[in-house]
Amino acid sequence: AKESVLNVCMDAKHHKTKPGPEGVLHGQCVLWKDNACCTANTSTGAHQDQSYLYNFNWNHCGVMPEKCKQHFIQDTCLYECSPNLGPWIDQADTSWRRERILNVPLCKEDCELWWEDCKDATTCKENWHKGWNWTSGTNRCPRGSICQPFKYVFPRPADLCEKIWSNSYKYTTEHRGGGRCIQMWFDPANGNPNVAVAKYYAQNGRDASPAPRAFLLLLPAALLSLL
Numbered sequence: 001a002k003e004s005v006l007n008v009c010m011d012a013k014h015h016k017t018k019p020g021p022e023g024v025l026h027g028q029c030v031l032w033k034d035n036a037c038c039t040a041n042t043s044t045g046a047h048q049d050q051s052y053l054y055n056f057n058w059n060h061c062g063v064m065p066e067k068c069k070q071h072f073i074q075d076t077c078l079y080e081c082s083p084n085l086g087p088w089i090d091q092a093d094t095s096w097r098r099e100r101i102l103n104v105p106l107c108k109e110d111c112e113l114w115w116e117d118c119k120d121a122t123t124c125k126e127n128w129h130k131g132w133n134w135t136s137g138t139n140r141c142p143r144g145s146i147c148q149p150f151k152y153v154f155p156r157p158a159d160l161c162e163k164i165w166s167n168s169y170k171y172t173t174e175h176r177g178g179g180r181c182i183q184m185w186f187d188p189a190n191g192n193p194n195v196a197v198a199k200y201y202a203q204n205g206r207d208a209s210p211a212p213r214a215f216l217l218l219l220p221a222a223l224l225s226l227l
């Protein structure tokens with residue numbers, strides 16, 4: 001098992017160097033207060049429009065509906081606070097972060113509810129990491145782009161979850177509670193379910209998924225049958 005990827009924080013813009021308890025985390029980030037990569041300040045920023053975190057403007061195509069914004073806040077909390085994303089940490093080497101997350105297997109329900117609650121919100125871009133007009137100090141739609149409902153920009157839930165943050169997430173058909181996918185939302189009364197998910201992927205490889213694994217197990221028999 002690759003223990004080194006368990007209980008770690010990525011080397012990015014606002015992350016702590018090591019996870020640890022935080023007395024108070026704000027609002028939706030409270031789920032991570034027993035063990036977090038974010039500070040209280042970062043958790044507060046996660047809830048603000050155009051916070052100091054990235055000066056990012058959710059309302060770049062009109063006001064983002066509250067039910068949609070909740071998912072973006074939860075995404076920010078997971079991204080900034082989770083100590084269980086180690087198996088998916090990758091080099092980023094951009095101006096604002098050394099490391100990023102890549103292909104975190106997001107639970108089907110979390111992705112689908114995010115899409116459902118945002119399908120009528122509007123945006124002008126598919127990838128929110130790059131290509132904005134920042135001349136005003138916050139991100140505005142670049143020339144030539146048009147504001148459209150999410151359901152046209154991201155026809156399926158997978159398009160939203162995967163494309164919006166440059167493949168931070170991978171859409172999966174794994175279900176919440178099954179221990180094979182990362183949950184953006186969970187009930188902290190039952191502990192953090194993502195601890196076991198990170199452990200599983202640390203042991204089995206971050207690309208572990210039932211179909212390729214079954215294939216790999218059968219591969220020796222298939223090769224022998226050729227002799």
Ligand SMILES: Nc1nc(=O)c2nc(CNc3ccc(C(=O)N[C@@H](CCC(=O)O)C(=O)O)cc3)cnc2[nH]1
Nearest residue numbers: 054075076079094095096128129130131132165168
């Ligand atoms: N799940 C998840 N994964 C992430 O990677 C993530 N990243 C952010 C950070 N968001 C952003 C968005 C834009 C810029 C930005 O400055 N974009 C510039 C290019 C900067 C560069 O690449 O050097 C631009 O061109 O718009 C920075 C951070 C927020 N939530 C996330 N949530």
